[in-house]
Amino acid sequence: MASDTPLYIGFDLSTQQLKGLVVNSDLKVVHVAKFDFDADSQGFPIKKGVLNNEVEHEVFAPVALWLQALDGVLESLRKQGLDFRRVKGISGAGQQHGSVYWGQNAESLLRNLDSSKSLEAQLEGAFSHPYSPNWQDSSTQKECDEFDAALGDREHLAQATGSKAHHRFTGPQILRFTRKHPEIYEKTSRISLVSSFLASLFLGHVAPFDISDVCGMNLWNIKKGEYDERLIQLCSGVFGVEGLKQKLGEVPEDGGLHLGSVHPYFVERFGFSPDCTVIPATGDNPATILALPLLPSDAMVSLGTSTTFLMSTPSYKPDPATHFFNHPTTPGLYMFMLCYKNGGLAREHVRDAINESLKDTPAQPWANFDKVALQTAPLGQQNASDPMKMGLFFPRHEIVPNISKGQWRFTYDANTGSLKETTDGWNSPQDEARAIIESQLLSLRLRSRDLTQSPGNGLPSQPRRVYLVGGGSKNKAIAKIAGEILGGVEGVYSLDVGDNACALGAAYKAVWGIERQPGQTFEDLIGQRWNEEEFIEKIADGYQKGVFEQYGQAVEGFEKMELQVLQQEADKAN
Ligand SMILES: Nc1ncnc2c1ncn2[C@@H]1O[C@H](COP(=O)(O)OP(=O)(O)O)[C@@H](O)[C@H]1O
Numbered sequence: 001m002a003s004d005t006p007l008y009i010g011f012d013l014s015t016q017q018l019k020g021l022v023v024n025s026d027l028k029v030v031h032v033a034k035f036d037f038d039a040d041s042q043g044f045p046i047k048k049g050v051l052n053n054e055v056e057h058e059v060f061a062p063v064a065l066w067l068q069a070l071d072g073v074l075e076s077l078r079k080q081g082l083d084f085r086r087v088k089g090i091s092g093a094g095q096q097h098g099s100v101y102w103g104q105n106a107e108s109l110l111r112n113l114d115s116s117k118s119l120e121a122q123l124e125g126a127f128s129h130p131y132s133p134n135w136q137d138s139s140t141q142k143e144c145d146e147f148d149a150a151l152g153d154r155e156h157l158a159q160a161t162g163s164k165a166h167h168r169f170t171g172p173q174i175l176r177f178t179r180k181h182p183e184i185y186e187k188t189s190r191i192s193l194v195s196s197f198l199a200s201l202f203l204g205h206v207a208p209f210d211i212s213d214v215c216g217m218n219l220w221n222i223k224k225g226e227y228d229e230r231l232i233q234l235c236s237g238v239f240g241v242e243g244l245k246q247k248l249g250e251v252p253e254d255g256g257l258h259l260g261s262v263h264p265y266f267v268e269r270f271g272f273s274p275d276c277t278v279i280p281a282t283g284d285n286p287a288t289i290l291a292l293p294l295l296p297s298d299a300m301v302s303l304g305t306s307t308t309f310l311m312s313t314p315s316y317k318p319d320p321a322t323h324f325f326n327h328p329t330t331p332g333l334y335m336f337m338l339c340y341k342n343g344g345l346a347r348e349h350v351r352d353a354i355n356e357s358l359k360d361t362p363a364q365p366w367a368n369f370d371k372v373a374l375q376t377a378p379l380g381q382q383n384a385s386d387p388m389k390m391g392l393f394f395p396r397h398e399i400v401p402n403i404s405k406g407q408w409r410f411t412y413d414a415n416t417g418s419l420k421e422t423t424d425g426w427n428s429p430q431d432e433a434r435a436i437i438e439s440q441l442l443s444l445r446l447r448s449r450d451l452t453q454s455p456g457n458g459l460p461s462q463p464r465r466v467y468l469v470g471g472g473s474k475n476k477a478i479a480k481i482a483g484e485i486l487g488g489v490e491g492v493y494s495l496d497v498g499d500n501a502c503a504l505g506a507a508y509k510a511v512w513g514i515e516r517q518p519g520q521t522f523e524d525l526i527g528q529r530w531n532e533e534e535f536i537e538k539i540a541d542g543y544q545k546g547v548f549e550q551y552g553q554a555v556e557g558f559e560k561m562e563l564q565v566l567q568q569e570a571d572k573a574n
């Protein structure tokens with residue numbers, strides 16, 4: 001390909017790292033750079049990308065860490081030989097819900113960026129608060145109760161905003177911020193989401209929120225297409241509604257909007273072309289569904305720090321147990337999502353316990369975990385008459401369902417419907433490898449079953465395909481069990497970009513934003529250029545008669561188990 005053809009960058013500012021991924025107009029990846037927060041940063045006492053205040057259940061990340069990371073990723077792309085002059089568009093993806101609090105001098109510092117200095121060296125003072133509340137934070141129960149009550153109940157809040165109140169959602173977080181740091185709130189000029197923060201750095205002024213990511217705040221009325229006045233009123237606390245609206249800013253509807261050209265800083269320091277255009281950055285989950293032309297009958301499972309289950313759908317059916325967002329590019333479509341806090345890190349706990357019990361930590365740390373997971377029979381049942389083993393493994397307060405941290409193990413007899421909390425018959429930690437994978441996937445099947453349909457030929461309702469993305473998608477044992485539990489008539493697939501799907505989706509958003517014809521949808525443009533053989537790989541079978549139905553029975557026991565644990569926890573609290 002000629003060396004002056006356009007390139008596009010997608011950034012992914014996630015929990016544990018920042019990635020920058022460069023594609024050409026044919027959607028092929030030409031560069032990837034990564035900055036791992038724990039391994040590559042200097043000067044931040046973080047663990048897994050965040051800091052904790054256990055007493056108040058707060059989880060937060062230093063904003064300056066992300067500046068250091070962006071400096072690092074851009075340098076690394078330069079070292080790889082990226083010709084920045086060819087980059088015509090930039091978009092991004094940010095971990096959802098996190099908020100960045102800009103100080104009074106933010107616009108002036110952003111406008112006057114000095115290309116002889118790093119971003120970290122000159123923007124550290126641009127924030128009224130040095131930390132961004134993280135999606136793993138669970139400090140806002142009081143505020144969540146107020147949000148749910150503001151529209152009557154959680155059903156009504158979900159109907160209006162796509163979700164009931166959640167600890168991590170930005171509205172409840174801002175309300176708590178007005179109470180905990182009133183004087184800082186007053187001095188805050190603008191509030192960004194992590195996604196719009198990223199776009200702001202490239203633009204050199206505070207960028208607007210993205211039409212999909214704004215739905216992760218409990219403030220945006222999805223059907224009305226505007227902030228919900230009652231929720232803005234609540235969220236502004238003792239401060240004025242107008243002040244909050246000003247801090248939040250406008251929300252353009254077009255996910256492919258040209259926000260402006262990159263700031264001269266990037267032209268002078270890295271050699272970007274002055275006409276390189278910034279396209280709105282979205283949330284990391286909305287960006288993930290843009291990594292391929294996803295059909296409404298497909299499901300995506302993102303196995304990152306969090307586990308998320310994603311579908312693109314024309315129907316808006318909000319429910320307090322799930323999330324709906326505006327689709328990041330296509331008006332009339334929505335994104336359905338389930339999000340679990342106990343994803344990758346919870347699996348790592350079991351992995352480490354197994355390695356410890358075997359006194360063996362192999363070079364590939366997942367080798368023992370995978371081996372025992374595959375050696376264990378589905379639901380730990382040696383014979384069909386044995387009770388099923390199932391459990392909940394929550395080293396952190398879970399979102400779905402809303403249960404404090406803990407671990408519970410049960411057996412379930414599908415013939416009698418009897419459920420028993422017991423560790424009898426469990427060989428721990430070995431049995432937990434398969435059990436934790438099953439637990440996470442059974443929860444997905446339970447909560448997505450109403451959105452799937454029968455693919456015909458008398459087959460049970462299930463997705464057409466299951467796509468696995470995120471760090472855990474490398475794991476073939478998880479892929480095999482995902483096919484057994486979730487089905488998927490055509491099988492389980494992974495993207496050849498492995499754990500970079502989110503950055504890839506952001507890069508495709510930039511391609512679409514710049515190269516679309518008037519009125520051309522994302523699905524149409526990307527669908528035309530998409531090369532299935534080259535971009536995806538089938539990694540496991542999907543629907544398998546027998547085991548799928550066995551897990552169908554297990555879903556019933558799983559639902560009962562969750563209800564019992566919820567009840568026990570409620571009784572303990574009273
Ligand atoms: N081979 C593997 N098997 C299972 N999980 C893995 C494997 N490799 C990486 N992971 C998990 O991937 C997670 C990171 O996923 P990634 O999508 O890169 O992160 P983020 O949530 O920050 O976007 C880690 O928590 C790790 O447990």
Ligand SMILES: O=C(CO)[C@@H](O)[C@H](O)COP(=O)(O)O
Nearest residue numbers: 014015095096135304305306
């Ligand atoms: O809270 C959510 C979604 O609601 C999380 O999915 C965050 O968006 C962080 O994602 P990862 O860092 O795990 O990709």
